[in-house]
Amino acid sequence: KQLKKHFPIEGGVLKQQVGTVKAVDGVTFTLHKGETFGLVGESGCGKSTTGRMLMRLLEPSEGEVLFNGREMTSLSKNEMRHLRKDIQMVFQDPFASLNPRHTVEKIIEEPLIVHNLGNKAERKKRVKELLEIVGLSSYHAKRYPHQFSGGQRQRIGIARALAVNPKLIIADEPVSALDVSIQAQVLNLLEDLQKELGLTYLFIAHDLGVVRHISDRVGVMYLGRIVEMADSEKLYLDSKHPYTQALLSAVPVPDPEYGKDRIILTGDVPSPSNPPSGCPFHTRCPKAMDVCSSVVPEFREVEPGHYTACHLYEEDHV
Numbered sequence: 642k643q644l645k646k647h648f649p650i651e652g653g654v655l656k657q658q659v660g661t662v663k664a665v666d667g668v669t670f671t672l673h674k675g676e677t678f679g680l681v682g683e684s685g686c687g688k689s690t691t692g693r694m695l696m697r698l699l700e701p702s703e704g705e706v707l708f709n710g711r712e713m714t715s716l717s718k719n720e721m722r723h724l725r726k727d728i729q730m731v732f733q734d735p736f737a738s739l740n741p742r743h744t745v746e747k748i749i750e751e752p753l754i755v756h757n758l759g760n761k762a763e764r765k766k767r768v769k770e771l772l773e774i775v776g777l778s779s780y781h782a783k784r785y786p787h788q789f790s791g792g793q794r795q796r797i798g799i800a801r802a803l804a805v806n807p808k809l810i811i812a813d814e815p816v817s818a819l820d821v822s823i824q825a826q827v828l829n830l831l832e833d834l835q836k837e838l839g840l841t842y843l844f845i846a847h848d849l850g851v852v853r854h855i856s857d858r859v860g861v862m863y864l865g866r867i868v869e870m871a872d873s874e875k876l877y878l879d880s881k882h883p884y885t886q887a888l889l890s891a892v893p894v895p896d897p898e899y900g901k902d903r904i905i906l907t908g909d910v911p912s913p914s915n916p917p918s919g920c921p922f923h924t925r926c927p928k929a930m931d932v933c934s935s936v937v938p939e940f941r942e943v944e945p946g947h948y949t950a951c952h953l954y955e956e957d958h959v
């Protein structure tokens with residue numbers, strides 16, 4: 642709820658604060674049990690920072706994170722440790738997130754040790770079971786991360802995340818580093834696991850094409866804010882925000898006719914340390930009006946379950 646993460650920028654010989662990067666600037670959304678919520682935007686839009694704040698790997702500057710009705714930001718370390726078991730993360734680069742000196746068995750067993758689950762024999766049994774769940778086998782247990790392909794390493798990362806029976810998995814660009822053919826396999830695995838285990842996913846990606854099929858709902862982020870949020874199909878078929886429309890027109894489609902309507906965004910993403918006044922997208926928006934550079938559009942429900950922050954959908958705009 643109203644999550645913010647502002648980082649100070651220090652400068653000069655005295656290292657005084659010379660500015661603020663508003664990495665996340667007032668993000669609110671709800672994750673429903675058993676659903677996949679896709680959080681999408683260009684790099685630097687604050688989507689990973691948002692994911693990390695949900696895990697409390699980063700402390701929010703402002704706002705609340707509620708999990709099953711409990712406010713997490715005020716929990717003690719001990720209470721938090723318990724909740725951490727329920728929320729696990731899968732990272733973008735499985736190679737960087739797996740200790741190269743540990744065997745796969747040790748990597749997957751580690752969260753079980755951290756959370757005091759089972760004796761040695763039980764943990765070994767659980768590791769074997771997890772390897773099979775993700776499509777590997779106990780035959781792989783004594784190997785090291787470098788002996789696996791990228792897709793297999795991501796399976797190991799998923800097995801590690803599943804070890805403690807989490808309820809929510811935050812997957813931060815879990816397939817971005819993989820070849821397209823392997824991406825589909827890992828996405829299918831995540832979908833199967835969700836059905837079998839009743840998992841809830843927050844799926845972070847920079848590419849709308851990747852989240853389309855896996856997500857029930859999607860939130861589109863720009864410069865630290867969600868600018869549009871809707872059911873996945875609604876967002877793809879009837880997007881409202883000009884930024885979403887531009888992102889969608891960049892998704893490659895087999896139909897060459899489609900390319901005629903491609904919207905090319907000009908200009909770079911503005912710096913989050915010096916965001917534009919009014920609508921943060923006005924410097925790049927093909928539909929910008931006078932009001933856009935001075936008045937911040939409110940994030941509002943424009944159709945049932947479909948939210949956007951854009952003056953085009955305010956009745957009183959002129």
Ligand code: SF4
Pocket residue numbers: 882883884920921922923924926927928929930933938950951952953
């Ligand atoms: Fe474009 Fe204006 Fe809508 Fe912002 S508020 S997205 S600048 S039309």
Ligand code: MG
Pocket residue numbers: 685688689814
């Ligand atoms: Mg990121």
